[in-house]
Amino acid sequence: MREIVTAALQMGPIQKADSRRQVVDRMIALLDQAHAAGADFAVFPELTLTTFFPRWYMEDQAEVDTWFETQMPGPETQPLFDKAKDYGIAISFGFAELTPEGRHFNTSIQTDPSGEIIARYRKVHLPGHSEYDSDRDFQHLEKRYFLPGDLGFPVYRTLGGLFGMCICNDRRWPETYRVMGLQGVEMVTLGFNTPSVNSQLPDEGLQDRLFHHRLSCQSGAYQNATWVVAVAKAGVEDGHPLFGGSLIIDPNGKIVAETQTEEDEMIIHPCDLDACTFGKTTIFDFKRHRRIEHYGLITQRTGAEPPE
Numbered sequence: 021m022r023e024i025v026t027a028a029l030q031m032g033p034i035q036k037a038d039s040r041r042q043v044v045d046r047m048i049a050l051l052d053q054a055h056a057a058g059a060d061f062a063v064f065p066e067l068t069l070t071t072f073f074p075r076w077y078m079e080d081q082a083e084v085d086t087w088f089e090t091q092m093p094g095p096e097t098q099p100l101f102d103k104a105k106d107y108g109i110a111i112s113f114g115f116a117e118l119t120p121e122g123r124h125f126n127t128s129i130q131t132d133p134s135g136e137i138i139a140r141y142r143k144v145h146l147p148g149h150s151e152y153d154s155d156r157d158f159q160h161l162e163k164r165y166f167l168p169g170d171l172g173f174p175v176y177r178t179l180g181g182l183f184g185m186c187i188c189n190d191r192r193w194p195e196t197y198r199v200m201g202l203q204g205v206e207m208v209t210l211g212f213n214t215p216s217v218n219s220q221l222p223d224e225g226l227q228d229r230l231f232h233h234r235l236s237c238q239s240g241a242y243q244n245a246t247w248v249v250a251v252a253k254a255g256v257e258d259g260h261p262l263f264g265g266s267l268i269i270d271p272n273g274k275i276v277a278e279t280q281t282e283e284d285e286m287i288i289h290p291c292d293l294d295a296c297t298f299g300k301t302t303i304f305d306f307k308r309h310r311r312i313e314h315y316g317l318i319t320q321r322t323g324a325e326p327p328e
């Protein structure tokens with residue numbers, strides 16, 4: 021048994037006016053709960069430190085840059101790293117990264133229990149658009165503010181197992197999980213900010229949106245025999261609702277824990293990484309069963325091209 025007691029630490033809404041310090045205080049309060057419950061590993065959402073700013077159209081790059089971190093840890097986030105180190109809890113969270121060369125990414129990092137950053141992931145699948153779209157009820161400008169990630173989907177050894185990350189929209193793409201599955205991943209963590217309403221399809225109900233979220237994460241887990249931990253930033257941010265539904269999913273694709281609110285909320289589960297072995301050595305034993313001679317289109321073609 022390789023049991024990692026894993027806490028998904030959902031965050032409630034963060035308003036435009038909220039400071040990093042206020043957010044970090046809330047993250048530490050959740051980490052206190054995770055420690056009291058015996059957590060080894062705690063996972064926070066995408067862009068944890070700020071409101072989901074890509075819903076706002078900005079033209080002034082100096083204003084855009086105020087939402088980004090140039091240092092990690094920096095002065096405002098250091099107390100979180102210190103607390104995690106005190107508790108011996110590995111953490112993962114997302115933030116907007118501005119590199120020394122001036123590149124902008126939607127990023128997640130993971131630390132080890134001593135508080136060292138041991139892995140970094142930059143979001144590959146950026147949804148939305150890059151120019152103001154007057155046909156939408158609200159904007160989703162990730163393509164304007166971020167570059168596509170340049171690190172692929174790395175899998176790394178920590179906590180006695182094989183871990184990987186993705187971010188929000190990445191969870192809807194089977195390629196995301198499979199590239200990590202092909203590196204033997206045993207736990208995929210991801211944070212998300214998903215609007216409760218579809219800005220281009222207002223009649224789509226919340227239950228349909230939650231269904232697609234669960235379907236994506238559960239199939240990724242099952243088809244790659246891996247744990248998946250998906251963590252929301254939820255609730256109404258500056259008038260715009262984001263759904264909750266943070267999930268811990270076992271390697272059979274079953275949900276073992278799910279949040280019930282759209283507020284700061286912890287769910288926790290003892291995740292046995294050895295539970296991945298059965299799927300990885302039977303129905304999803306890739307080495308025995310995959311037929312890569314038929315998969316060439318996956319990397320040769322981006323968009324669908326129907327036959328003549």
Ligand code: CDT
Nearest residue numbers: 147148160188189213214215
């Ligand atoms: N943050 C993020 O990637 N959200 C997207 C919203 C898609 S609608 C443009 C998601 O896939 O949940």
